[in-house]
Amino acid sequence: MSSPCDPQHAPAGDVGAALMMIDSRLKSIYDGTTGTDAEQRALTDQFIASLGPKGADDVLDGTCTLIYLFMRWLRLAHEDHDKDVIEYVVPSFVATMRQMPRSIRPEAIPTMVGLIIAAGTGLSPSLWRKQYGPWTSDEMNALEATAFLLxxxxxxxxxxxxxxxxxISEALADIPMDEAEPGED
Incomplete structure (x- = not known):
């Protein structure tokens, strides 16, 4: 029986833009060129605004796709060692998010945990989240942090x-161009 949250029913979104944002954040952390959270947030907000509402929704869906792909990779890696991905990923994820109270509102943490558990069990994070209503502005930092932390x-x-x-870049490069046409979900 197929779930309504099956990834085959979910839009992939703009995975490239979402990956660019996460990669940029990773590089800034690794290189020690983080600037301030306010500066980083302003740049991200400016980028998202330049995309327009449809583009912003596509980046949001793309971020959920990244979360799904990251959790799928982690699930397969843990299964190779007879370990449960939820048992090994969720506790440290929650502990890290709780240490980020200025960026992540505490009430957003359970939703992000739900996203990674959904992805870790083979469900689409975006479709899982949509069943609870529209995204809130308080969840946007938490969503970006979730993809980054994974x-x-x-x-x-x-x-x-x-x-x-x-x-992710190699997976995107392997998609035939006729499957990656703009405007198709």
């Missing part, structure tokens, strides 16, 4: 600062 976790597991970005 990418950084993958990079630490592999001991390769570019692994998560390369993983």
């Amino acid at each position: 990418a950084e976790h993958i990079n630490r597991v592999t001991d390769d600062r570019d692994f998560a970005t390369r993983l």
Whole structure:
């Protein structure tokens, strides 16, 4: 029986733009050129505004697709060692988010945990979230942080600062151009 939250029913969104934002954040952290959170947020807001409402929704869906792909990779990696991805990823994820009270509102943490659990069990994070109503502005920082933290976790597991970005970039490069036409969901 197929779930209404099955990833095959979800729009992929603008994975490239979402990946660019996450990669930019990773590089700034790794290179020590973080600037201030306000500066980073202003640049991100300016980029999203330049996309318009449809483009912003596409980046949001793309971020959920990244979360799904990162959790899928983590699930497969953990299964190779007979471990449960939820058991090993969720506790450290929650602990890290709780240490970010200026960027992540505490009430957004359970939703982000739900997203990664949905993705970790093979469900679409965006479709799982949509069943609870529209996204809130308080969830946007948390959503970006979720994708970032998963990418950084993958990079630490592999001991390769570019692994998560390369993983998605290579997957995108393998998609035939007729499947990647703009405007198709």
